[in-house]
Amino acid sequence: MSHDNISDDKLPEAHAASEGHGLPAVADDPFADPGLPAHEPRRTDIDERAAKRAERQVSLMFVTSMLATVGFIASYVAIKPDKLVYIFPLGHVSALNFALGMTLAVALFCIGAGAVHWARTLMSDVEMPAERHPIEADDEVRADVIQQFKTGAAESGFGRRKMIRNTMIGSMAMVPLAGVVLLRDLGPLPEKKLDHTGWIEATPAAPIRLVNMNTDEPMKAEDIAVGSLTFAKPGPSASRPNGLQDSDEDFQQAIAKDALMLIRIQPEDLKDEKSKNLGFEGVLAYSKICTHVGCPISLYEQQTHHALCPCHQSTFDLSDGARVIFGPAGHPLPQLKITTDTEGYLVATQDFTVPVGPSFWERSA
Amino acid sequence: MSSSPSTTPPAAPASTRAKPANKGEAAADYLDGRLGIYSLAKANLRKIFPDHWSFMLGEICLYTFVIIILTGVYLTLFFKPSMGEVVYNGSYAPLDGIRMSEAYASTLNISFEVRGGLLIRQIHHWAAIVFVAAMFVHMMRVFFTGAFRKPREINWVFGFLLLCLGFFDGFMGYSLPDDLLSGTGIRFMEGAVLAVPLVGTYIQMFLFGGEFPGTDIIPRFFTIHVLLIPGVMLGLLVAHLILVFYHKHTQWGGPGKTEKNVVGMPLMPVYMAKAGGFFFLVFGIIAMMSAVASVNPVWAYGPYRPDQVSTDAQPDWYMGFAEGLIRVMPGWEVRAWGHTLNLGVFIPLMLFPLVLVLIAAYPFIEGWIIGDKREHHILDRPRNVPVRTGLGAAWITLYVVLLIGGGNDLIATHFHLSLNDITYFVRVGSFVLPIAVFYITKRWCLGLQRRDKEKVLHGRETGVIKRLPHGEFIEVHAQLPQGALHTLTSHEQPQPLELPSEVDENGVARKVGLLTKTRAKLSEGYFGEGGQIPKPTVEEHQEITSGHGHH
Numbered sequence: 001m002s003h004d005n006i007s008d009d010k011l012p013e014a015h016a017a018s019e020g021h022g023l024p025a026v027a028d029d030p031f032a033d034p035g036l037p038a039h040e041p042r043r044t045d046i047d048e049r050a051a052k053r054a055e056r057q058v059s060l061m062f063v064t065s066m067l068a069t070v071g072f073i074a075s076y077v078a079i080k081p082d083k084l085v086y087i088f089p090l091g092h093v094s095a096l097n098f099a100l101g102m103t104l105a106v107a108l109f110c111i112g113a114g115a116v117h118w119a120r121t122l123m124s125d126v127e128m129p130a131e132r133h134p135i136e137a138d139d140e141v142r143a144d145v146i147q148q149f150k151t152g153a154a155e156s157g158f159g160r161r162k163m164i165r166n167t168m169i170g171s172m173a174m175v176p177l178a179g180v181v182l183l184r185d186l187g188p189l190p191e192k193k194l195d196h197t198g199w200i201e202a203t204p205a206a207p208i209r210l211v212n213m214n215t216d217e218p219m220k221a222e223d224i225a226v227g228s229l230t231f232a233k234p235g236p237s238a239s240r241p242n243g244l245q246d247s248d249e250d251f252q253q254a255i256a257k258d259a260l261m262l263i264r265i266q267p268e269d270l271k272d273e274k275s276k277n278l279g280f281e282g283v284l285a286y287s288k289i290c291t292h293v294g295c296p297i298s299l300y301e302q303q304t305h306h307a308l309c310p311c312h313q314s315t316f317d318l319s320d321g322a323r324v325i326f327g328p329a330g331h332p333l334p335q336l337k338i339t340t341d342t343e344g345y346l347v348a349t350q351d352f353t354v355p356v357g358p359s360f361w362e363r364s365a
Numbered sequence: 366m367s368s369s370p371s372t373t374p375p376a377a378p379a380s381t382r383a384k385p386a387n388k389g390e391a392a393a394d395y396l397d398g399r400l401g402i403y404s405l406a407k408a409n410l411r412k413i414f415p416d417h418w419s420f421m422l423g424e425i426c427l428y429t430f431v432i433i434i435l436t437g438v439y440l441t442l443f444f445k446p447s448m449g450e451v452v453y454n455g456s457y458a459p460l461d462g463i464r465m466s467e468a469y470a471s472t473l474n475i476s477f478e479v480r481g482g483l484l485i486r487q488i489h490h491w492a493a494i495v496f497v498a499a500m501f502v503h504m505m506r507v508f509f510t511g512a513f514r515k516p517r518e519i520n521w522v523f524g525f526l527l528l529c530l531g532f533f534d535g536f537m538g539y540s541l542p543d544d545l546l547s548g549t550g551i552r553f554m555e556g557a558v559l560a561v562p563l564v565g566t567y568i569q570m571f572l573f574g575g576e577f578p579g580t581d582i583i584p585r586f587f588t589i590h591v592l593l594i595p596g597v598m599l600g601l602l603v604a605h606l607i608l609v610f611y612h613k614h615t616q617w618g619g620p621g622k623t624e625k626n627v628v629g630m631p632l633m634p635v636y637m638a639k640a641g642g643f644f645f646l647v648f649g650i651i652a653m654m655s656a657v658a659s660v661n662p663v664w665a666y667g668p669y670r671p672d673q674v675s676t677d678a679q680p681d682w683y684m685g686f687a688e689g690l691i692r693v694m695p696g697w698e699v700r701a702w703g704h705t706l707n708l709g710v711f712i713p714l715m716l717f718p719l720v721l722v723l724i725a726a727y728p729f730i731e732g733w734i735i736g737d738k739r740e741h742h743i744l745d746r747p748r749n750v751p752v753r754t755g756l757g758a759a760w761i762t763l764y765v766v767l768l769i770g771g772g773n774d775l776i777a778t779h780f781h782l783s784l785n786d787i788t789y790f791v792r793v794g795s796f797v798l799p800i801a802v803f804y805i806t807k808r809w810c811l812g813l814q815r816r817d818k819e820k821v822l823h824g825r826e827t828g829v830i831k832r833l834p835h836g837e838f839i840e841v842h843a844q845l846p847q848g849a850l851h852t853l854t855s856h857e858q859p860q861p862l863e864l865p866s867e868v869d870e871n872g873v874a875r876k877v878g879l880l881t882k883t884r885a886k887l888s889e890g891y892f893g894e895g896g897q898i899p900k901p902t903v904e905e906h907q908e909i910t911s912g913h914g915h916h
Binding site for chain 2: 028029030031032033034035036037076081082087090093094096097098100101102104105106107108109110111112113114115116118119120123124125126127128129130131132134135136183186187188189190193194213231233246247252253255256257259288289292293294295296298299310311312313314324326327328329330331357358359360361362363364365
C-alpha cells in the first residue's frame with residue numbers, strides 16, 4: 001500500500017517497485033503486471049470470536065425465515081380474503097395479500113441473506129486463477145474432423161448420387177407444406193367483411209333506429225343537446241328484433257364496428273357541407289372506432305368540437321367532417337347518414353359509405 | 366481395492382475403483398457409473414468465477430425467469446383461458462351481475478377468492494417486469510464492456526432473442542385477463558396487423574379466427590404464452606448458460622489478470638452460496654413488492670368491450686418505445702389503385718424490430734470494422750472505447766425519447782405540458798438527441814482517458830501543499846502503485862486500418878472496393894485521432910518520474 005506522506009518527489013518509483021509482493025521488481029517497465037495482490041484476511045479469518053458471531057448471525061437469519069414461514073401458514077388460515085386493513089403509507093390494502101406477501105418475503109429474503117452472509121464472512125475468499133484454454137480446436141483436431149466428415153460424406157455418396165440428393169432436398173422442402181396447409185382453418189378469408197358494419201341492414205324502406213347505449217331507448221333529435229356526446233348502437237332490425245344487446249352471442253364483434261358517437265353542433269358552426277348533409281339538424285353520427293388502430297374515441301371538447309382518442313391522441317374536428325387535426329390517424333372518422341322516421345326518431349337508412357376502423361390494404365376509399 | 370485378474374475370458378472391463386468410504390460416496394459412484402458425473406463435476410465443481418457487482422445482473426434475469434415459471438404454473442391451475450361469456454357473481458361487488466369472459470371472471474376469482482392468488486398473480490407480473498428490465502440492463506453491461514466480442518457473439522444473439530421473446534411473452538401475458546386495458550392492447554395489435562400490406566387482413570382473420578375480437582384470441586395467446594414461447598426461451602436459456610460455463614466468465618483487467626486466466630472464487634462453496642442465496646434475495650424482494658405495491662389491478666378496469674376505453678391506456682414499460690413510435694408517427698396513408706398503404710402504422714411496425722436489430726447486429730459490425738480475430742476475455746472499460754460507448758448511449762437515448770413519446774399523455778397531465786408539444790419534441794428529438802448524446806458521450810470518454818493518462822504520468826493528488834524555496838506553492842502528487850498503473854495502461858489501443866497505397870510497387874493502380882474504403886473510414890472513426898487518446902508510454906512515464914517536473 002502506498003503512503004500519503006511523500007517527502008521526496010523521487011520516492012514513488014521506489015514504492016512502485018515494492019508493490020510486487022515478492023515478484024521481482026520490474027525496474028524498466030513501471031506498467032508491468034505485478035501479479036495477483038496478496039490475500040488480505042478478513043476479521044473472521046483471524047478472530048474466532050468474530051467468526052462465531054458471524055455464525056450466530058447466519059443462523060439467526062435462517063431461524064427468522066422459519067418463523068416467517070410459520071407466519072405465512074398462520075396468515076393463510078386465519079385471515080379472511082375480503083378483510084381490508086389500513087397500513088401506512090399504503091392506505092387500505094387486502095390484509096391477506098399483505099400478510100402473505102410480507103411473511104413470504106421475509107422467509108425467502110432471510111434464506112438469501114443468510115447464505116450470502118455465510119459466503120462473505122466464513123467461506124474462503126482467497127482469489128485464485130484458473131487457466132483458460134482457447135475455444136477453437138488445434139489444427140490437428142481440425143484436420144482430423146474434416147477428414148472424418150469427408151469420409152462420411154463420401155461413404156454416403158451424397159455428392160455423387162445426385163438423384164438421391166435432389167429428391168431428398170425436394171421431399172424435405174415439400175413436407176412442411178402439410179403444416180402450412182393445416183393453418184388454413186385458423187380463420188375465414190377476409191373477403192369483404194371489413195367493408196361493412198351491422199348498419200348494412202338499414203335501407204330507406206327498413207331504417208334502423210339509433211338506440212342510446214346507456215338507456216337502450218331510441219332517440220329524437222331534440223334528445224341530443226348541443227355540446228353533449230351520446231353513444232349509440234343499432235336498434236331493432238330484421239335480424240335483431242330487440243336491437244343489438246350485450247347478451248347477443250356476437251355482441252363484442254358487432255359493437256367493435258357499429259358503435260356510434262352522436263353530437264350536436266349548431267348548423268352554422270358546421271364547416272363541412274357534406275358532413276352537414278349526412279347529419280340531421282346538426283346532429284351528426286360518427287363511428288366511435290378510431291381510424292388509427294381502432295380504439296374507441298371517448299373524449300370530446302364541446303367548445304372546440306374536437307374528439308380525442310385516449311390511446312394515441314389522434315384528434316378529429318367533428319365540426320369539419322371529423323378531419324384529423326393532430327396525431328397518428330390517417331383519415332377522418334366515417335360518418336353515418338342519419339335522418340328521422342315517421343315518429344321523429346333518429347334512424348340510419350344505409351351503412352357507412354367507407355369501412356370503419358383502422359385502414360387496411362384492400363381499403364379502397 | 367483393484368480387482369484381481371480374472372480367469373474368465375476378458376469381458377467388459379470391471380471397475381477398478383476403491384471401495385467407497387461412506388454412503389454418500391457410494392451413491393455418487395452409482396450415479397457416476399451411469400451418468401459420468403465425476404468428469405462433469407471435475408471441470409465445474411470448483412470452477413472459478415470472477416467477482417463484480419455487474420456480473421449479477423444476468424443472475425437476476427435467470428432467477429426472475431424461474432419465479433415466473435413457478436408462479437405461472439400455479440396461475441394456470443385457476444385461470445380459464447376462455448372467451449365464453451358468463452355473468453359475474455363473485456365476491457367483488459362492483460362487478461356483480463356484469464357480463465364478462467371466463468378469462469376475466471377467473472382472473473377476478475384468482476384475485477379475490479383464491480387465498481394467496483392475488484399475491485401469486487402480482488409476483489408473476491412484478492417478476493415479469495423485473496425480468497425484462499434485468500435483461501435490458503444485463504445486455505447494456507455486456508454491450509458497454511465489450512463482453513460480446515469473440516468468442517461470445519453467438520451468446521449475445523441468444524441473449525438478444527431471449528429479450529425479444531420476453532417482450533412478446535410479457536405482452537401476451539398481460540393480454541390474457543381480457544380486461545378493458547388489455548383488450549385495448551389487443552385491439553391495437555389488430556390495427557397494427559391490418560396495416561401490413563397485401564396480407565394484413567388475412568393475418569388478422571387467421572389470428573383472431575374471424576373479425577375482431579372473436580372468441581379465439583385469448584385461448585390462442587394462452588397456448589403461446591404458457592407453452593410455445595417459454596419452451597423456446599428455456600432452450601435458449603440453457604444454451605446461454607452452457608456457453609457461459611464453456612467460455613468461462615469475462616473479467617475486469619488488473620494485476621494478475623490476463624486473457625489466459627480467470628481470477629476469482631470457486632463455484633463450490635462460494636458461488637453456490639452467493640448465487641443460490643441471491644435467488645432467495647430476488648424472490649424475497651419481488652414478494653415484498655407484490656405485498657405492498659399493486660400491479661395491473663384488472664378489477665378496476667372492468668371487462669373488455671370494444672366500444673369502451675379508459676384514459677392513460679399504457680402498455681407495460683418494455684413495450685413503451687413501440688408505443689412511442691406509434692404515437693408520434695404522422696398519419697401517412699397512401700391511397701392508390703383501390704388500395705391503402707397505411708404507412709402511419711406500418712412504418713412504426715417495421716421500426717420496432719429495426720431498433721432492436723440495430724443493437725443485436727452491433728457485435729458483428731464492430732468485429733468487421735476492427736477485423737480482430739482473437740478471443741477477448743478481459744472487459745473493456747467503457748471509456749477506452751469511446752465510439753462504442755457513444756453508440757450505446759445514443760441507442761439508449763433513442764429508446765428513452767420514444768418511451769417519453771409512448772407516455773406523452775401521462776407526461777402532459779403530470780407536468781402540465783402540452784401533449785402536442787411533447788409529440789413534436791419526440792418527433793425531432795428521436796433524430797437529434799441520439800446524435801447529440803453520441804458526441805457528448807464520446808468526448809466524455811476521451812476526457813476520462815486524458816484523466817487516466819494524467820494520473821498515470823503525474824500520480825494522484827495527495828492533498829499535501831508544499832511551498833518551494835522561491836515561494837511557489839505546489840500540490841504534491843503521489844505515484845500510483847504499480848497495480849494501478851498496470852490496470853490503467855494494460856488495455857489495447859487498436860490502430861485504424863490503413864488502405865493499401867493506390868498504386869502497387871509496379872505503379873499499377875490498385876482497386877480498392879467501396880466496402881474496404883467504408884471499413885477504413887469507420888476504423889479511422891473508432892481508433893483514429895479523434896477516437897482515442899494515446900495511452901502513456903513507458904518512456905513518457907520515465908521521463909516525468911526521473912526528476913523533470915513534479916506535477
